[in-house]
Amino acid sequence: MSKIIHQGEFVELEVTEDLRTSPVYNDDLAPTKIKDRTWNKWHIMSLWIGMAICVPTYTLGAVLTSYFGLTVTEALWTILAANTIVLIPLILNAFPGTKFGVPFPILLRSSFGIYGSNVPALIRALIACGWFGIQTMFGGLAIHLFIARLFPAWAALGGWGEVIGFFVFWVMNIYVVVKGSQAIKILETLAAPLLIVVGVGLLVWAMPQINMTELLASAPKRPADANAWTYIFAGLTAMVGFWATLSLNIPDFSRYAVSQKDQIWGQILGLPLTMLLFSMLGVVLTAASPMLVGELVSDPVTLIGKIDSPIIGALGLFIIFVATISTNAAANILSPSNDFQNAFPKIINFNRGVYLTGVIGIILMSWELLRKVGIVQSDVSVEAMYSNWLVSYSNLLGPIAGIMIIDYFKIKNQNINLIDIYKVGGIYPNINWAGMIAFLVPVCMTIFALTTQTQMWIYQYGWFVGSFIGGVLYYTLSKFIFQSNALKELVWD
Numbered sequence: 001m002s003k004i005i006h007q008g009e010f011v012e013l014e015v016t017e018d019l020r021t022s023p024v025y026n027d028d029l030a031p032t033k034i035k036d037r038t039w040n041k042w043h044i045m046s047l048w049i050g051m052a053i054c055v056p057t058y059t060l061g062a063v064l065t066s067y068f069g070l071t072v073t074e075a076l077w078t079i080l081a082a083n084t085i086v087l088i089p090l091i092l093n094a095f096p097g098t099k100f101g102v103p104f105p106i107l108l109r110s111s112f113g114i115y116g117s118n119v120p121a122l123i124r125a126l127i128a129c130g131w132f133g134i135q136t137m138f139g140g141l142a143i144h145l146f147i148a149r150l151f152p153a154w155a156a157l158g159g160w161g162e163v164i165g166f167f168v169f170w171v172m173n174i175y176v177v178v179k180g181s182q183a184i185k186i187l188e189t190l191a192a193p194l195l196i197v198v199g200v201g202l203l204v205w206a207m208p209q210i211n212m213t214e215l216l217a218s219a220p221k222r223p224a225d226a227n228a229w230t231y232i233f234a235g236l237t238a239m240v241g242f243w244a245t246l247s248l249n250i251p252d253f254s255r256y257a258v259s260q261k262d263q264i265w266g267q268i269l270g271l272p273l274t275m276l277l278f279s280m281l282g283v284v285l286t287a288a289s290p291m292l293v294g295e296l297v298s299d300p301v302t303l304i305g306k307i308d309s310p311i312i313g314a315l316g317l318f319i320i321f322v323a324t325i326s327t328n329a330a331a332n333i334l335s336p337s338n339d340f341q342n343a344f345p346k347i348i349n350f351n352r353g354v355y356l357t358g359v360i361g362i363i364l365m366s367w368e369l370l371r372k373v374g375i376v377q378s379d380v381s382v383e384a385m386y387s388n389w390l391v392s393y394s395n396l397l398g399p400i401a402g403i404m405i406i407d408y409f410k411i412k413n414q415n416i417n418l419i420d421i422y423k424v425g426g427i428y429p430n431i432n433w434a435g436m437i438a439f440l441v442p443v444c445m446t447i448f449a450l451t452t453q454t455q456m457w458i459y460q461y462g463w464f465v466g467s468f469i470g471g472v473l474y475y476t477l478s479k480f481i482f483q484s485n486a487l488k489e490l491v492w493d
Contacts, residue, residue: 001016001018002014002015002016002018002019002419003419004417004418004419007034009098009099009259009260010034010037010099010101011031011099011100011101011416011418012031012033012034012101013030013031013101013418013419013422015027015030019419019422019423022422022423022424023345023346023424024114024115024345024422024423024424025345025422025423026341026345026346026349027349028338028341028349028350028353029103029105029106029338029341029342029345029422030422031100031101031102031106031255031418032101032255032256033101034101036256037098037101037255037256037257037258038256038258039253039256039257039258039262039266040257040258040262040266041261041262041263041265041266041269042189042266043189043266044253044254044257044262044263044265044266044267044270045265045266045267045269045270046189046270047253047266047270047330048266048267048269048270048271048274049195049196049270049274050195050323050326050327050330051246051326051327051330051331052270052271052274052275052278052327053195053196053199053274053278053323053326053327054135054138054323054324054327055135055138055300055301055320055323055324056134056135056242057242057275057278057279057282058278058279058281058282058285058300059282060075060079060239060242060275060279060282061075061076061079061279061280061282061283061286062282062283062286063238064078064079064235064238064239065220065221065283066221068231068234068235068238069220069221069222069226069231070220070222070231070232070235071216071218071219071220072215072216072218072283073216074220074228074231074232074235075235075279075283076276076279076280076283078232078235078236078239079239079275079276079279080272080275080276081236081239082236082239082240082242083239083243083271083272083275083276084272085236085240086240086242086243086244086247086271087267087268087271087272089244089247089248089401089404089405089467090243090246090247090250090267090271091263091264091267091268092405092408092409093107093247093248093250093251093401093404093405093408094250094251094253094254094257094263094264094267095254095260095263095408095409095414096251096408096414096416097250097251097252097253097254097255097257097263098254098255098257098259098260098263099260099414100255100416100418101255102251102255102416102418102421103249103251103252103255103338104121104124104248104249104250104251104252104335104338104339105117105118105121105338105339105341105342106342106421106422107251107404107408107416108120108121108342108400108404109421109428110407110408110412110416110421110428110432111403111404111407111408111411111432111434111435111474112403112431112432112435112436112439113428113429113430113431113432113435113436114421114423114424114428114429114430115430115431116429116430116431116432116435116436117342118342118343119436119439120248120400120439121339121342121343122339122340122343123396123397123400124245124248124249124335124336124339124397124400125335125336125339125340125357126336126360127245127393127396127397128245128331128332128333128335128336128339128357129332129336129357129360129361129364130361130364131245131331131332132173132328132332132333132336132357132358132361133361133362133364133365133368134365135324135327135328135332136166136169136170136173136324136328136361136365137162137166137365137368138301138320138324139165139166139169139172139173139320139321139324139325139328140162140163140164140165140166140167140168140169140170141162141165141301141302142165142169142301142317142318142320142321142324143165143168143169143321144157144161144162144164144165145301145304145313145317146314146317146318146321147161147165148161149310149313149314149317150314159371159372159373159374160372160373162372163369163372163373166365166369169321169324169325170358170361170362172325173325173328173329173333173358174333174354174355174358176325176329177329177333177334177337177354178351178354194319194322195319195322195323195326198315198316198319199277199278199281202281202285202316203280203281203284203285206284206285206288206292207284207288209288209291209292210284210287210288210291212284215283215284215287233460233461234460234461237394237460237461237462237463237464238394240394240463240464241393241394241397241462241463243271244393244394244397244398244401244463245331245335245393245397246331247397247401248397248400248401248404249335249338249339250267252334252335252338253330253334282300285300285303286303289303292307293306293307294306300316300320301317301320304316304317304320332357332361333354333357333358336353336356336357336360337350337353337354337356337357338350338353339353340352340353340356340357341353392462394462394463394466395442395443395446395459395462395463395466396443396466397463397466398442398462398463398464398465398466398467398470399438399439399441399442399443399466399467399469399470400439400470401463401467401470402438402466402467402468402469402470402471402472402474403435403438403439403470403471403474405471406471406474406475406478407435407474407478410475411474411475411478411479432482433477433482434474434477434478434481434482435474437473437477438469438470438471438473438474438477439470441469441470441473442465442466442469442470442473443466445458445465445469446458446459446462446466
């Protein structure tokens with residue numbers, strides 16, 4: 001029989017045939033062995049630096065100033081505040097991953113049920129697939145421009161060159177993740193210091209071209225008599241939404257941490273300041289772009305592609321390539337591969353989940369690939385897509401975060417029965433209706449607000465509203481309506 005092993009602050013599962021034959025178990029979703037939990041705070045800090053330094057982060061300042069009507073100063077403070085706030089669910093949801101070694105979708109079984117967990121897990125997976133497609137597009141553009149610098153004739157391919165770059169970059173991403181968590185750990189550890197050095201170098205290079213005092217004092221793009229806080233809070237919700245995805249599936253990484261202390265400090269050191277500084281770099285380089293390349297450019301790949309110096313241009317494009325692959329591999333492929341396994345554990349293993357993620361990413365970006373080769377026409381901008389998408393999906397992810405935190409810390413008293421969570425008919429129900437109802441109520445409130453165009457604050461501040469309502473509802477339903485099931489699940493062995 002399978003048994004639970006306690007060793008210090010860690011819990012491990014020794015799996016035997018009784019669980020291997022379970023319809024909801026596979027080896028890739030099993031808890032990480034204690035001997036394999038080797039990521040210290042520097043590895044986790046490097047993970048966050050590698051994920052945070054990416055093209056979308058670079059554009060956040062432009063998103064907040066252009067689409068949310070903030071000043072540059074307000075935008076930078078909002079980015080810092082949002083990433084400090086999102087540290088709370090990141091750190092809290094990392095706790096069960098570190099202690100029990102379980103990935104995100106397995107943890108969801110505690111609050112949503114063995115099969116009910118597929119609802120939030122697949123929502124998270126599809127969002128990650130969308131981000132994977134977007135990041136792969138940026139990486140493909142970097143490859144296209146890099147090759148064009150080495151072989152000028154390549155530039156004549158235009159959109160076809162970008163599409164070829166997309167698929168080359170796609171293969172590289174898939175290869176890294178298929179090699180496993182150790183390959184991701186090595187990639188992030190090597191990429192982090194390189195990205196920091198280059199970011200600082202670009203900032204020093206651009207600073208003489210702009211007047212920082214004038215830039216920070218620039219007028220916001222909003223009505224003169226408007227309440228600034230309304231715009232700031234709307235932007236704050238969008239910025240929280242940027243990493244609301246990882247605040248759910250952080251157990252996919254914390255399951256490799258050597259201790260709770262290391263996962264906490266690694267995240268504190270790696271996330272908020274990196275996001276602030278790289279967003280600031282984006283603001284500065286965008287403002288300096290007319291002096292640097294003769295036109296206003298808010299996309300770093302395009303900006304670097306226009307730099308006259310072959311050496312600086314090629315180096316910059318290589319760094320964009322490294323930054324994008326480090327973000328994609330960790331943030332946008334690992335999680336959905338686990339989520340797809342959770343839905344079909346006997347059909348989909350880790351590698352198949354990775355390939356499925358890649359295929360869905362291609363499908364979601366097919367409109368853009370067809371646009372680049374002239375088959376379809378589209379004027380949708382990346383910044384406009386971010387501003388709407390970040391707020392929209394944060395309305396879905398907020399309730400899940402609140403439910404997960406309340407379930408683990410208040411309802412289950414930081415306990416997971418590692419045997420029953422991998423089988424059907426144990427102490428965990430197939431569907432935990434407390435979790436499902438607590439998720440659906442705030443989502444339905446958002447849909448009502450959007451369809452009636454009333455009480456729009458529910459949508460605009462969706463992550464905060466959803467996480468609060470979802471958490472409170474889940475606690476109430478678990479304690480007073482589904483009390484017997486909630487208490488049964490506290491059985492330890």
